[in-house]
Amino acid sequence: MRELSLHVLDALENSVEAGATSIELVIEERLKADTLEIVIRDNGRGMSPEFVRQVLNPFVTTRKTRHVGLGLPLFAAAARRCNGDLRVESEAGVGTTISATFQHSHIDRAPVGDMAGSVMAILLSDRPVDIRYRHTVDDRQFELDTAEVRKELGTVPLSHPDVRGWLQSVLTEGLADLRPPGLL
Amino acid sequence: MPKLKTLDDLKKVRENAEKDLKVRLETGTRIIVGMGTCGIAAGARETMHAILEELQKREIEAHVSTVGCIGMCVREPLVDIEQAGKPRITYGNVKPDMIPRIIEEHLIKGNVVEEWAIGRLATRE
Numbered sequence A: 001m002r003e004l005s006l007h008v009l010d011a012l013e014n015s016v017e018a019g020a021t022s023i024e025l026v027i028e029e030r031l032k033a034d035t036l037e038i039v040i041r042d043n044g045r046g047m048s049p050e051f052v053r054q055v056l057n058p059f060v061t062t063r064k065t066r067h068v069g070l071g072l073p074l075f076a077a078a079a080r081r082c083n084g085d086l087r088v089e090s091e092a093g094v095g096t097t098i099s100a101t102f103q104h105s106h107i108d109r110a111p112v113g114d115m116a117g118s119v120m121a122i123l124l125s126d127r128p129v130d131i132r133y134r135h136t137v138d139d140r141q142f143e144l145d146t147a148e149v150r151k152e153l154g155t156v157p158l159s160h161p162d163v164r165g166w167l168q169s170v171l172t173e174g175l176a177d178l179r180p181p182g183l184l
Numbered sequence B: 001m002p003k004l005k006t007l008d009d010l011k012k013v014r015e016n017a018e019k020d021l022k023v024r025l026e027t028g029t030r031i032i033v034g035m036g037t038c039g040i041a042a043g044a045r046e047t048m049h050a051i052l053e054e055l056q057k058r059e060i061e062a063h064v065s066t067v068g069c070i071g072m073c074v075r076e077p078l079v080d081i082e083q084a085g086k087p088r089i090t091y092g093n094v095k096p097d098m099i100p101r102i103i104e105e106h107l108i109k110g111n112v113v114e115e116w117a118i119g120r121l122a123t124r125e
């Protein structure tokens, strides 16, 4: 995929399909240490140990519409290409954690890309899900917890057109502040 | 601090939204975008973004939601439009530059863009 944010979207979509109602997404970019780490932790149905062991094999999928699952193998290949790795930890009935690492400056590392768009795509999912998203670039930090937003909104759904606009601008502007012109 | 300001904004959004929430939920148009791996790889996120932008630009109110893989991978990105009393229409291979025309003809004029429609499901009551 041409952006890391598309791999993230794909993994978030897996969490939603696994019935998660709450997802924690952490992206940490450490420029001096030259690392980029992405962690996605969900409270979905999880996987058995045997399933986890084979989940990076593209011929393993529980989908019925197609016989290959590509999401995680592609994400893992992207990380490994950049001196990094992807790990899957999961417990049936509890949840799943995906952690991917990259060498930040690696020539093959795709740009982070439109994280605002990826988070929006999940927040607009027809299955209600909350995301706690924290993104750091060295000591700059962005954080959005949609459970808090929901509390603030009462009965108004996140998908309401005005809320949609609010979320989009909070994400876009907040993430832009992580990379002021001149940095990177 | 920008954070306080945005939370204030949110309160205003809530106050305005609560007034007409019922009407909106009951009579609205629903637009559904497929967001499985194939959809994502084919540009579904950008298609969704174009839909949100066009709706905002034209001040049209519609419910936009995303769903996982529907199993028509070669036709991704897939966009469904559902309106009360009309068949649900599926558009295939929808790129962002096709969105203005779909919104103009389907949502505003009420005509299906036949050349891009690949499916149609019976009326929702």
Ligand SMILES: Nc1ncnc2c1ncn2[C@@H]1O[C@H](COP(=O)(O)OP(=O)(O)OP(=O)(O)O)[C@@H](O)[C@H]1O
Pocket (backbone or CB within 6 Å): A010, A014, A015, A018, A042, A044, A045, A046, A047, A055, A060, A061, A062, A063, A068, A069, A070, A071, A072, A073, A095, A096, B036, B037, B038, B069
């Ligand atoms: N967060 C998760 N929680 C529970 N199960 C998961 C999770 N992520 C992946 N899985 C399981 O691993 C399988 C493989 O995932 P992967 O993303 O590689 O392919 P897929 O989702 O099946 O298909 P594709 O992503 O190509 O549309 C899934 O079918 C699902 O059973």
Ligand SMILES: [Mg+2]
Pocket (backbone or CB within 6 Å): A010, A011, A013, A014, A069, A070, A071, A072, B037
């Ligand atoms: Mg997947």
